[in-house]
Amino acid sequence: MEHPTVSIILPTYNRLAYLREAVASVFVQTYDDWEMIIADDGSSEETCAYLRGIADPRVTVLWLSHTGIPSIARNQAIRRARGYYLAFLDSDDQWRPAKLAVQLDALRASPDCRWSYTAVDLIDADGYPVARDGLAPWVPYAGDITERILWIQAHIAIDAVIAERSMVLETGGFDEHQRFAEDYDLYIRLAMRSPANVVNTPLAVVRAGNGENYSANRIEAYAGWVQLYEKYAATLPSKRLRAIARRRRAENLLILARLHIKAGQPGAAWRTLLHGTPGALLAYPPWAWRAAKELARACFQATRRRA
Incomplete structure (x- = not known):
C-alpha cells in the first residue's frame, strides 16, 4: 500500500468491549485513505485474539511488553507510521463517521496550520451521553493557543487531534517520563510550532467516568x-509563558497537597508544600496563605491519627 494520508495511532491494554467500538468507529469513516497502528501494551489472550482477527490490510498491530505507560505505546506506533498526518484515538473512545473527512478539509483550508482539534461529545461507561453541567464551557480557540493550553482554557481531547507527522516527530513525540498530562505536554509543543485549526463540531x-480510565488516580494526575x-x-x-x-505549578501543588490530606497522607502533603515553597512564593503571591491553611489541615490530620 502506498503511503496513506492519515496514520491512526491507537494504544490499548485490554478493555475489549470498548476497543471493539473504537476500532468500529474507524472502519465507518467516510474518508478511507488511512492506516491504523494498534499498539497493544501486553493485553490478555482474549484481546489479542480479537486483534489477530482483524483482517483489514490497513491495520497493523504492534505486540509490546506491558509497561502501563500510554506514551511508550503511542511513540512505538508513531515510529511505524507512514501517513502525512497522525490522528489519535484511545481504545475506550470513538469517532463520528465524518471525523477524518471534516477535519482534513479544515486543515487543507488553513495551510498555515499544521495541526487541528475538534469539539467532543462525552459518554459514560455504558455509552450514554453525559451532560456538560458544571463543566467549563467549550470555546473553540484557534491560532496561537499556547497560553490557552497552559491555562487549560483550550479543552483538547487526544481523540480530537490531527497533526502533521513531521511536526510531531520534530517535537519529540510524547514524553515517556510524563506519566500523566502527556497529551497536554504534546499540545504545548505543537502550539509553539504552529497555529491550531479548530473544528467547532463534536467529531x-x-x-468520561470510566473507572478503568488511566487518569482516574487524581493524586498521580x-x-x-x-x-x-x-x-x-x-x-x-x-518570560510571560514561563x-x-x-503560577500553574504553584496552584497545582496546592491541589496536590489537599488531595494527599483527603487520602490520609499528611506527610506527603507536607513534603509537597515544602518542595514547592521557594518558587511558588514568587510565582503566586497568595501561595503563602493558602499553603499555610493546607499545612494546618495536615497537622490536624496527623494529630488525630496519633490520638
Whole structure:
C-alpha cells in the first residue's frame, strides 16, 4: 500500500468491549485513505485474539511488553507510521463517521496550520451521553493557543487531534517520563510550532467516568501536572509563558497537597508544600496563605491519627 494520508495511532491494554467500538468507529469513516497502528501494551489472550482477527490490510498491530505507560505505546506506533498526518484515538473512545473527512478539509483550508482539534461529545461507561453541567464551557480557540493550553482554557481531547507527522516527530513525540498530562505536554509543543485549526463540531466521543480510565488516580494526575509545569517553567521561550507555567505549578501543588490530606497522607502533603515553597512564593503571591491553611489541615490530620 502506498503511503496513506492519515496514520491512526491507537494504544490499548485490554478493555475489549470498548476497543471493539473504537476500532468500529474507524472502519465507518467516510474518508478511507488511512492506516491504523494498534499498539497493544501486553493485553490478555482474549484481546489479542480479537486483534489477530482483524483482517483489514490497513491495520497493523504492534505486540509490546506491558509497561502501563500510554506514551511508550503511542511513540512505538508513531515510529511505524507512514501517513502525512497522525490522528489519535484511545481504545475506550470513538469517532463520528465524518471525523477524518471534516477535519482534513479544515486543515487543507488553513495551510498555515499544521495541526487541528475538534469539539467532543462525552459518554459514560455504558455509552450514554453525559451532560456538560458544571463543566467549563467549550470555546473553540484557534491560532496561537499556547497560553490557552497552559491555562487549560483550550479543552483538547487526544481523540480530537490531527497533526502533521513531521511536526510531531520534530517535537519529540510524547514524553515517556510524563506519566500523566502527556497529551497536554504534546499540545504545548505543537502550539509553539504552529497555529491550531479548530473544528467547532463534536467529531470525537470521549468516555468520561470510566473507572478503568488511566487518569482516574487524581493524586498521580496532579503530580503529573506539577511535573509538566515545572518543566515548562524552565523551558518555555518567553518570560510571560514561563511566568504562567510557574503560577500553574504553584496552584497545582496546592491541589496536590489537599488531595494527599483527603487520602490520609499528611506527610506527603507536607513534603509537597515544602518542595514547592521557594518558587511558588514568587510565582503566586497568595501561595503563602493558602499553603499555610493546607499545612494546618495536615497537622490536624496527623494529630488525630496519633490520638
